Amino acid sequence: MDGKTLKEQLDQLLAEDRSTSGWINSKYSFDLLYNAAVATVSRTRCLTSTQDITTVDGTSGYRLNGDFLKLYLTDDQNRFYVKYYDGTSYSFIYYSSYDSIYLANNTAETAYPDTFTIKDSTALTRYTGTASAVGAATNGECTLTDTTATFTNVYPGDMVHNTTDGSDGIVIVKTSNTALITCLFNGTNNDWTATDAYIVVPQMRFQLIVDPPSSTSAYTITVPYIQKPTPVYSDYRAYNLPSGYEDALVCYAAWKYRYKDREPNFGDALYRHWDATVRNLGKDFSDASNRKGFRVNMVKSSSRSWNYK
Numbered sequence: 001m002d003g004k005t006l007k008e009q010l011d012q013l014l015a016e017d018r019s020t021s022g023w024i025n026s027k028y029s030f031d032l033l034y035n036a037a038v039a040t041v042s043r044t045r046c047l048t049s050t051q052d053i054t055t056v057d058g059t060s061g062y063r064l065n066g067d068f069l070k071l072y073l074t075d076d077q078n079r080f081y082v083k084y085y086d087g088t089s090y091s092f093i094y095y096s097s098y099d100s101i102y103l104a105n106n107t108a109e110t111a112y113p114d115t116f117t118i119k120d121s122t123a124l125t126r127y128t129g130t131a132s133a134v135g136a137a138t139n140g141e142c143t144l145t146d147t148t149a150t151f152t153n154v155y156p157g158d159m160v161h162n163t164t165d166g167s168d169g170i171v172i173v174k175t176s177n178t179a180l181i182t183c184l185f186n187g188t189n190n191d192w193t194a195t196d197a198y199i200v201v202p203q204m205r206f207q208l209i210v211d212p213p214s215s216t217s218a219y220t221i222t223v224p225y226i227q228k229p230t231p232v233y234s235d236y237r238a239y240n241l242p243s244g245y246e247d248a249l250v251c252y253a254a255w256k257y258r259y260k261d262r263e264p265n266f267g268d269a270l271y272r273h274w275d276a277t278v279r280n281l282g283k284d285f286s287d288a289s290n291r292k293g294f295r296v297n298m299v300k301s302s303s304r305s306w307n308y309k
Contacts, residue, residue, distance in 0.1 A: 001238045001239050001241060001243075001245065001246050001249075002232070002235065002236055002237060002238040003030065003033075003140075003232045003233065003234050003235045003236065003237055003238070004235035004236065005246070006033050006232070006246065006249060006250060006253075007026065007029055007030075007033075007235075009246065009247075009250045010024075010029055010033070010250050010253050010254060010257075011024070013250055013251070013254045013270075014254055014257055014258075024257065025185075025186075026185060027168070027169070027185035027186060027233075029253065030183075030231075030232065030233040032252070032253035032256045032257065033232065033249055033250075033252075033253045034157075034229075034231045034232065034233070035252070035253070035256065036248070036249040036250075036252035036253050036274070037229045037231075037232075037239050037241065037249055038069070038228055038229065039252060040241065040245060040248055040249065040252070040274075040278055041069065041226065041227070041228065041229055041241070042069055042070065042226065043278050043279075044278060044281065045072065045226050046241060046242060047226065047227040047228075047229055047240065047241070048072055048224065048225065048226060048227055049065070049067065049224075049225060049227040050222055050223060050224050050225070051064060051065050051068070051222070051223045051225065052220055052221070052222050052223075053208065053220070053221040053222075053223065054217070054218060054219070054220060054221075055210075055214040055216060055217055055218065055219040055220070055221065056214060056217050057109070057214060057215060057216060057217045058109060058213055058214070058215070059213060059214055060209050060210055060211065060212070060213035060214070061121075061207045061208070061209050062207060062208050062209075062210075062221070063121050063153075063205055063206075063207050064118075064121070064205065064206045064207060064208055064223065064225070065155070065225075066153075066155025066156070066157060066158070066202070066203060066205060066228075067155065067156070067157070067227050067228040067230075068205075068206050068223075068225050068227070068228070069225065069226040069227060069228045070118075070225065070226045071095065071118065071223075071224070071225055071226070072224040072225050072226050073224045075094075079094050079095060080094070080095035081093060081094050081095065082116055082208070082221055082222060082223045082224070083221070083222040083224075084112065084113075084219065084220070084221055084222075085219060085220040085221075085222070086111070086112075086216075086219050087218070087219070091112065093113055093114070093115060093116050093210065093221075094115060094116075095115065095116060095117060095118075096115035096116070096117055096211070097117060098117045098118075098119045098209070100115075100117075101115065101117050101209065101211045104211065106211050106212040106213075107212065107213070108212055109212055109213045109214065109215030110212045110213075110214075110215050111214070111215050111216045111219070113210035113211055113212060113213075113214065114211060114212065115210075115211050116208055116209060116210045116211065116221075117208075117209050117211070118206055118207070118208060118209070119206065119207060119209060120204065120205075120206060120207070121204075121205040121206055121207035122207075123202070123204075123205075124153050124202035124205060125202075126199055126200060126201050126202070127149065127151060127154065127198075127199070127200035127202075128197075128198065128199050128200075129146045129148060129149050129197070129198060130146065130195050130196060130197050130198070131144055131145060131146060131192045131193065131194055131195065131196045131198060132145055132146050132147045132148065132194060133145040133147075133192075133194055134191075134192065134193060134194055135182075135191055135192030135193075136191050136192075137184070137189075137190055137191040139234055139235060139236050140183055140233070140234035140235055140236075141172065141181055141182070141183055141234050141237075142181075142182055142183075142184060142190070142191040142192050143175070143179055143180065143181050143182070143192065144160065144179065144180045144181075144182050144192050144198060145178060145179045145192070146178055146179075146198070147178050148178075149177070149178050150177050150178070151174060151176075151177050151178065151179075151180060151200070152177055153202060154171060154174050154180060154200055154202065155171070155174065155202070155203070156170075156171055156172055156173060156174065156230050156231055157170065157171065157203050157228065157230075157231050158170070158171045158200055158201060158202045158203050159171075159200070159201040159203070160180070160182045160184070160198060160199070160200050160201070161198065161199045161200075161201070162184055162187055162190075162192065162196050162197070162198055163197045163198065163199060164193070164195075164196040164197050165187040165188040165189045165190070165191075165193075165196065166186070166187045166188060167184035167185060167186055167187020167188070167189070167190045168184065168185060168186060168187070169182050169183045169184035169185055169190075169233065170182065170183055170231055170233050171200065172230070172231060172233060172234070172237065173230075180200070183233035183234050208221070208223060229241065242281070244277075244281050245277075245278075245281060247273075247277060248273075248274050248277040248278050248281065251270045251271075251273045251274040251277070252270070252271070252274040254270045255268075255270035255271040255274065258270060
């Protein structure tokens with residue numbers, strides 16, 4: 001399911017020759033295929049991860065990873081939960097709506113929060129600077145290096161702009177706090193030359209909010225979540241999705257293209273094909289991985305959490 005194959009299949013479905021077409025281009029195709037991958041993962045829940053957060057005294061909000069898509073695990077009552085570890089024992093905190101938490105207005109700190117919620121986080125500051133080394137393009141990818149930068153909060157999927165050669169693109173991998181593998185398009189060179197100016201624009205982030213705020217530092221909150229796929233914007237990278245999803249991604253991207261071309265009837269047919277394919281493959285994946293119907297059955301031991309040691 002590499003980028004080259006997906007683009008070729010998309011061209012065939014649209015009956016377009018990319019080398020001569022003035023209608024489609026590589027950047028937009030990759031954008032739509034990435035949208036398709038995110039929508040497919042969201043529907044099927046086929047990619048998961050966890051994030052460990054260390055509590056800070058007096059703090060209620062903690063920023064989540066850039067690849068957080070939505071919460072994952074639920075109990076037998078379909079309630080989302082996160083795991084809380086105080087260094088000795090584990091407990092579980094259950095989800096509540098932000099409306100309820102905001103209305104309750106709990107400000108008294110506690111070592112063991114009653115509930116948690118997820119909401120949008122404050123926007124991250126853009127990163128600006130100049131490249132300190134040459135980053136030549138190889139197979140559609142080039143490395144932005146800035147030895148004076150601290151790309152601490154940059155994540156795959158964040159947007160990047162080379163304002164010197166006019167190219168725009170996306171971060172694929174963060175190799176260190178001073179180097180990012182990027183894919184650039186529609187510029188003069190689509191790579192990095194020493195002294196090229198850049199702007200990195202972080203994508204939207206979410207935050208976990210515990211209620212009431214933590215009164216103790218160094219406890220651990222473990223958040224299981226559905227994970228955004230790593231974006232594919234070059235020929236030889238691939239989406240880490242189960243085999244069989246290729247056709248679904250291509251149909252979804254073609255649906256978006258057809259709406260741009262003002263062919264909604266054809267586009268709707270493509271969307272229905274994506275929907276049916278994802279529905280069937282998602283069920284097969286859930287059955288194979290034994291995720292469907294997974295439940296936790298515990299006895300409630302207090303009003304704040306469910307405990308075990």
